Amino acid sequence: GQQLNQSPQSMFIQEGEDVSMNCTSSSIFNTWLWYKQEPGEGPVLLIALYKAGELTSNGRLTAQFGITRKDSFLNISASIPSDVGIYFCAGTPNRDDKIIFGKGTRLHILP
Amino acid sequence: DAGVIQSPRHEVTEMGQEVTLRCKPISGHDYLFWYRQTMMRGLELLIYFNNNVPIDDSGMPEDRFSAKMPNASFSTLKIQPSEPRDSAVYFCASSLGAQVYGYTFGSGTRLTVV
Numbered sequence: 001g002q003q004l005n006q007s008p009q010s011m012f013i014q015e016g017e018d019v020s021m022n023c024t025s026s027s028i029f030n031t032w033l034w035y036k037q038e039p040g041e042g043p044v045l046l047i048a049l050y051k052a053g054e055l056t057s058n059g060r061l062t063a064q065f066g067i068t069r070k071d072s073f074l075n076i077s078a079s080i081p082s083d084v085g086i087y088f089c090a091g092t093p094n095r096d097d098k099i100i101f102g103k104g105t106r107l108h109i110l111p
Numbered sequence: 112d113a114g115v116i117q118s119p120r121h122e123v124t125e126m127g128q129e130v131t132l133r134c135k136p137i138s139g140h141d142y143l144f145w146y147r148q149t150m151m152r153g154l155e156l157l158i159y160f161n162n163n164v165p166i167d168d169s170g171m172p173e174d175r176f177s178a179k180m181p182n183a184s185f186s187t188l189k190i191q192p193s194e195p196r197d198s199a200v201y202f203c204a205s206s207l208g209a210q211v212y213g214y215t216f217g218s219g220t221r222l223t224v225v
Contacts (some may be wrong), residue, residue, distance in 0.1 A: 033213050042219050098159060099213070
């Protein structure tokens with residue numbers, strides 16, 4: 001089946017640094033979603049992207065829908081301790097398809 | 112809006128016992144999903160319903176797993192008999208209409224089978 005490849009799997013950064021993570025697919029996707037999961041909770045939707053080239057921000061978070069439709073990026077600026085968690089990319093090849101999730105990028109922030 | 116409500120939050124059971132996980136979706140949502148999360152395999156979709164009807168159960172690991180949605184406000188995931196390899200966090204999620212708008216997840220049930 002279709003898969004999403006997220007990288008890196010894990011990141012250790014200093015508080016205040018910017019973070020960048022990405023997600024790629026082997027086929028074209030029409031929707032890209034970014035979720036964050038905090039310990040002991042379910043994933044929460046951060047940003048949704050519906051158009052190739054689209055750039056959307058949510059506070060310090062910015063995500064982009066790649067022009068090739070096969071990738072997406074998430075950037076976090078000026079990281080803070082509460083940014084710790086697992087970030088999942090997700091997407092759908094077609095609007096009626098179920099959402100496919102990547103395996104996540106685990107973000108650790110050092111004081 | 113209370114969100115998606117799952118119970119119990121934690122379940123510890125002995126191998127061979129029956130386990131039932133429960134989910135109340137957000138009122139008005141017409142899709143309901145059951146996921147399993149492990150370190151090795153990440154988030155796996157087990158089954159999903161649309162308007163209480165199972166649409167795709169291809170992710171259900173084996174016959175020991177079954178899911179029902181008797182009405183729009185309640186769903187169960189049952190494992191019988193349970194095995195240690197079933198230990199995982201099980202999430203329920205719901206959505207309204209087209210899935211491109213994303214799912215709302217519950218807080219999950221952490222299942223440990225000893």
